[in-house]
Amino acid sequence: MRRLNAKAPAVLGHLHSITTRVALQMEAPVFQSRLPSSSSFSLFSQIGAAGSQGKHSRGSGGFWISALAATAAAAFVFFVVCFLSRRSGRRFEIIIDGGSTGTRIHVFAYVIGQGGTPVLDLEATSTLKENPGLSAYADEPEMAGESLIGLLDFGREKVPRSQWGETKVRLMATAGLRLLEKRVQERILDSCRMALTASGFLFRSDWASVITGTDEGIYAWVAANYALGSLGGDPQHTTGIIELGGASAQVTFFSSEPLPSEFTYVLQFGKVTYNLYSHSFLHFGQNAAHEFFREFLSSRELKSDAISPAVESFRDPCTPRGYARSVESDKSWPYITGNFSECRSAVQMLLQRGKGDCPYRQCRLGSAFVPALEGKFLATENFFFTSKFFGLGPAALLSDFVAAGERFCGEDWMKLKRKYPSLEEDDLLRYCFSSAYIVALLHDGLGVALDDQRIVYANEVGSIPLDWALGSFLMLVVAAAAAETADSGQPNWISGEGRFSLLRALVVFVVVVAMGWLAARWKKPQLKTIYDLEKGRYIVTRVTR
Structure with missing residues (x-):
């Protein structure tokens, strides 16, 4: 009896263990029905291992994902800035051609392109001619300036008011004035200088002149x-x-x-x-x-x-x-x-x-x-x-x-x-x-x-006019752009060569980040998370490729 009674606890303990496992196994399907599906579980397999693998996962994959996202955002911002700068970076220059048969104003709209060469905005570029020419005022030189009033009004209509003060205006007279005596030439030019000074545009006295035939x-x-x-x-x-x-x-x-x-x-x-x-x-x-x-x-x-x-x-x-x-x-x-x-x-x-x-x-x-x-x-x-x-x-x-x-x-x-x-x-x-x-x-x-x-x-x-005024505008703007670059020692990063240099650098950086991300993804171990019914907890295991 004593031996029989002595074995009873062991048998009961064994039966209790079996009963416990069976009970757990019977409840397991009910519990597993609440677990995430296998398709959505892959995401949690990277994040759900936070208790044991979190730091390693963020260090290898999260960094590259963040870097790639930041680079994409930077590229988007860069192109937006370039687009807006091209629109807001529109400049104007005015050349007044004092010809023999009439005086013509040329309002050139442009942006600075690659190499500092101006790119004409033909839609915003305009011209207007009025007769007679400046040489017609040889007997009344003081009246020559008044002949520019209508032309300057036209210029102010074409250039935004906010840019008047930075828009240069030049008067270049040609053969009509070259035929007159120097004394008469200067009196006509002085009258024109008064009108140009009061125009609201950027003007200097020596910007009104008689150009040579060679020029x-x-x-x-x-x-x-x-x-x-x-x-x-x-x-x-x-x-x-x-x-x-x-x-x-x-x-x-x-x-x-x-x-x-x-x-x-x-x-x-x-x-x-x-x-x-x-x-x-x-x-x-x-x-x-x-x-x-x-x-x-x-x-x-x-x-x-x-x-x-x-x-x-x-x-x-x-x-x-x-x-x-x-x-x-x-x-x-x-x-x-x-x-x-x-x-x-x-x-x-x-x-x-x-x-x-x-x-x-x-x-x-x-x-x-x-x-x-x-x-x-x-x-x-x-x-x-x-x-x-x-x-x-x-x-x-x-x-x-x-x-x-x-x-x-x-x-x-x-x-x-x-x-x-x-x-x-x-x-x-x-x-x-x-x-x-x-x-x-x-x-x-x-x-x-x-x-x-x-x-x-x-x-x-x-649609490009073959007018000497266009050539003078091009040479003046190219010379000014070269002078700006020489003074600063740096290209313009928003337009011209600088824009394309920055774009190339950004493209290279995006490629490097993408390659790094792919390499990290390839080298990073593939993990699988399962639920151990016997131990009653999740276990993360490595999956062989």
Whole structure:
């Protein structure tokens, strides 16, 4: 009995242990039904191990996730700042072109692009012209400033008021003022300076000046090659420009031959150096040449036998037939013949005045040296207006001008007036002379063949105007940007080269962070959390890959 009684506790203890395990096993399904599903448990397997593995998990994975998130946020902020800075970083510059036939204001809107080169905002760039030109105030120079009031009002409408004080305004007068005496020039400029000082824009006294013809030609060349996308590239692939203004004509192009120093201009743009030929032919503008031609006729320096040896009468071959002056008593008025070929011959004599005094090996126009033309050319201003009047395209040949001129000069004046009723009489009269002048200037003077296809007649490329004022604006802004960089010693991080350098650095950083995160994820052990029913707690175990 004693032995039986002695074994009883052991048996009871064993039965109690079995009963306990069975009870737990029966309750286990009920408990497990409250556990997270296996799909959502993976997240808790990283966080749920906080009691034993928390610090290790955050150190290896959490850091890289935080770094990647911070980098993405930084990239987003960077692009937002760049976008807003491009909009809010819009700047303005004003150039007033004091031309011979009118004064034109150019309001240039831009942002600084890569390399410090301005990028035009064409939608916000605008221009306005008012007549007459500043030279018309030669007898009343004090009134010249008042002619700018309407133009400056236009400028203030286009530039936000908050930017008036930082927007530079410059007045650059050209051939119209160059023809006047220095004393008269300065009086006109002084009057303009008073108006510019009171405009509210940023202005200095020396920003109102008369520019040289060479500068005018260089500015036009810069504008043309900027519009064509060749500025800053191979000099051999640049395009020359021939301007036919009202009072002067400019010829500028890259030349590979040695040039006299007075006709050479060395232009440095970026890392490229351009050796340019540039010269302005004063009095060779279309209007000035036409007026001089009329004086030439009335002075009878132009002998009739030089035009047509068989006729001894005093003739005007550059006016259409049938035109009659309103003042019939003027007996000095020549007999009108309206003949293109004779008009061209007369213009040739006009262009060769002074050639006997040529000090160079070759003078194509008057006594000025002009090398052989190289490359392609744009012919602008009155070249373009004349080709447009005759319905010729931008790629017209000089032979097309010859044919158009022959038809126009030989036409009856009354028929021409009926055909072009909207044109002023003085403007209509000039087109016979203009067609002959263009052929004589380009073919007989500069040596362009009648079937040469390298000249394009245009006043804009795409939507970019081929105006010397654009070239002056570009050179001034590029020079100012270079000076700012030199003074600070640092690029502009919001625009220009700095923006792209920072962008490259940010991209590299994002790649490095992403690679680090992937590497950490690959090396980090895969953990699995299970519930041990026997021990009554969670156990974290490593899973072999």
